[in-house]
Every structure is written in C-alpha cells, then in structure tokens.
Amino acid sequence: MSEQQITDIIRRFQVVLQQHPDSPVPPELYTALETQPPLRGALLVTLAMLLDLPVESVQFDCTACETDLPAYIDLEYTAGIRAAAQSYPQVWWGLWRCNNCRTSYMALLDLREAEASGKVLLLDFKSLITPERILSMIHIPGAVLQTLMPSAPLLATRGDPPAHVAGAGQVHDEDFTIVYQVTLRVQQSRDGATWQVLAAAIPPPTGWLVLRIGTTTVRTRFDGQGIARSEPLRVAILHTNPPPDLSAALELDPY
Known part of the structure; x- marks a missing residue:
C-alpha cells in the first residue's frame, strides 16, 4: 500500500x-x-x-x-x-x-x-502537552462516578449529602523523592444538579489539582493544608452512554 x-x-x-x-x-x-x-x-x-x-x-x-x-x-x-x-x-x-x-x-x-x-x-x-511537573494520579471510571450520584428526590430525604471516597493513591515526585498520599472524594449538591471533587494530599503539595472529565478540564489550587476543592460541575455531564471517566493529576509549581 x-x-x-x-x-x-x-x-x-x-x-x-x-x-x-x-x-x-x-x-x-x-x-x-x-x-x-x-x-x-x-x-x-x-x-x-x-x-x-x-x-x-x-x-x-x-x-x-x-x-x-x-x-x-x-x-x-x-x-x-x-x-x-x-x-x-x-x-x-x-x-x-x-x-x-x-x-x-x-x-x-x-x-x-x-x-x-x-x-x-x-x-x-x-x-501544549502536559507540563514537565505534572504527575499522573488517579483514574475513576464514569460508571463508578454515576453510582456515587443519587437522585435529587433521594438527596432531599438525606440532609447534607456526604462526600464519598472515589479513589486514592500514591504520587511519586522523582525529582524530590517525595511520595504524596492523595484521596479523592466527590460530593453532590443538595438539589442534585451539581457535584464537586475534593482532594486531600499528604504532605501538602505546592501546586494544583487538575481534573479532566470528558472534554472538561478544571484546575484548583491546593491550600496550605493540602486540600483542593473543584468548582461545581454539572451532574448532566455524567448522563451520557458511556459516561466520561475522571482523570486527576497533580501539577506542581516550577522549581
């Protein structure tokens, strides 16, 4: 050919x-x-x-x-x-x-x-490709995310929605020989229309949590305690077949 x-x-x-x-x-x-x-x-x-x-x-x-x-x-x-x-x-x-x-x-x-x-x-x-200081972290299938999102009527009977653990893992920074212990949680709003990702990292990283779900990318800064909370995301983006997966990465500040 x-x-x-x-x-x-x-x-x-x-x-x-x-x-x-x-x-x-x-x-x-x-x-x-x-x-x-x-x-x-x-x-x-x-x-x-x-x-x-x-x-x-x-x-x-x-x-x-x-x-x-x-x-x-x-x-x-x-x-x-x-x-x-x-x-x-x-x-x-x-x-x-x-x-x-x-x-x-x-x-x-x-x-x-x-x-x-x-x-x-x-x-x-x-x-244009991932920066040198971005570290792969956690991948969560879309089907798992869907199971963590109860319907709005059910939420109304439960009070404040809990933050469910969606994934956890270790991130190795080879440059400084640091191992970050990272836990990701997802929490739905009371009306069931939006959801957020909450990340906790030990030790606290100096940098950003980078989330990619489908064609949507969200960056949020870790605070001094190692906590990062994403902006609200529409639950509707999970209502596709198949639902998009969630990929999370840790973007560290330059040296």
Whole structure:
C-alpha cells in the first residue's frame, strides 16, 4: 500500500472522528479489543502489514503516547504517516484506543494545519502537552462516578449529602523523592444538579489539582493544608452512554 493510500485512509478516519466527537469509535469496539485477544491480534496484524511494523512493537501506553505525540505529528508531516508509525508505534496504537490521546492529536493536528495556512503563529508543540511537573494520579471510571450520584428526590430525604471516597493513591515526585498520599472524594449538591471533587494530599503539595472529565478540564489550587476543592460541575455531564471517566493529576509549581 502506498504512502498516499495510507494518508487517504487516515484522513477519512479523521473526518469520522471530527463528525462524531462524543463517541468517535463505538465503545463496544474498545471492549471487544480489550477482552478478545484474537480480534485485537487481527487488528494489530492488519496495522503492521499496512505500516511495515513488527507486531510485537505495537504496544499501548497512554503516558508514552501523550509524551511522544508532538514528535509523532512532526514526523508525520515531514516524513509521512508510515515513518511516524514506525518510529512511534505506541502513539499509532494509542490513537485507536484512547479518547484522551485522540483528542490531543486532533487539537495539535488542527493547530499544525492552521500554522501551515498562516492563521496562527508557530508554537512549540511540546509546550501544549502536559507540563514537565505534572504527575499522573488517579483514574475513576464514569460508571463508578454515576453510582456515587443519587437522585435529587433521594438527596432531599438525606440532609447534607456526604462526600464519598472515589479513589486514592500514591504520587511519586522523582525529582524530590517525595511520595504524596492523595484521596479523592466527590460530593453532590443538595438539589442534585451539581457535584464537586475534593482532594486531600499528604504532605501538602505546592501546586494544583487538575481534573479532566470528558472534554472538561478544571484546575484548583491546593491550600496550605493540602486540600483542593473543584468548582461545581454539572451532574448532566455524567448522563451520557458511556459516561466520561475522571482523570486527576497533580501539577506542581516550577522549581
């Protein structure tokens, strides 16, 4: 298959993603790929044949995908999709598997095309990806969040809504050899229309709690006691099928 044919296939795929931003690929496909090794293997072999990739090199890691995404896009534009996929197979696979990676890719691709047309000034792509001092923290499936949000009539009979523990974990700051113990809680408003995320970190970090749910990103500052409380979020954003997952990260201040 020629480079132009591969490019045409990818561009058509991108059009589909842009036309269906809420669910660019049927969720059942992700489930099938994760739970059915023969199907996953068939897809990997197909991609490998198209791009001359050894199958065993096509591994998915979301962190690696986000890190290498700017370089992947640069190489895609300078040397072609085949060369980019051969150099960064984990990015190629991530774009098929991960909504977050795909969203970042589409945003950077739009920016690159805008730069090429002279509509925006040239920027360093790496500055658009997660800062160097941002630490991955906790991932909470949307289905779990839904179970922590009782209906408004039920809330009215319970008094003040409790803050439910949604997740907890450790964050290692390799630069300073600090381990942060972080607990996330979610609390719904009395009328059931909004909810907030409350984070407690020990020791208190100097920085921000960064939350991403679907296409919404929220940043809130940790106080001196290591507590961060997000702005109110609409419960309605969880009423999709499937509901969006919540990702939380710790963004430390620069040195």
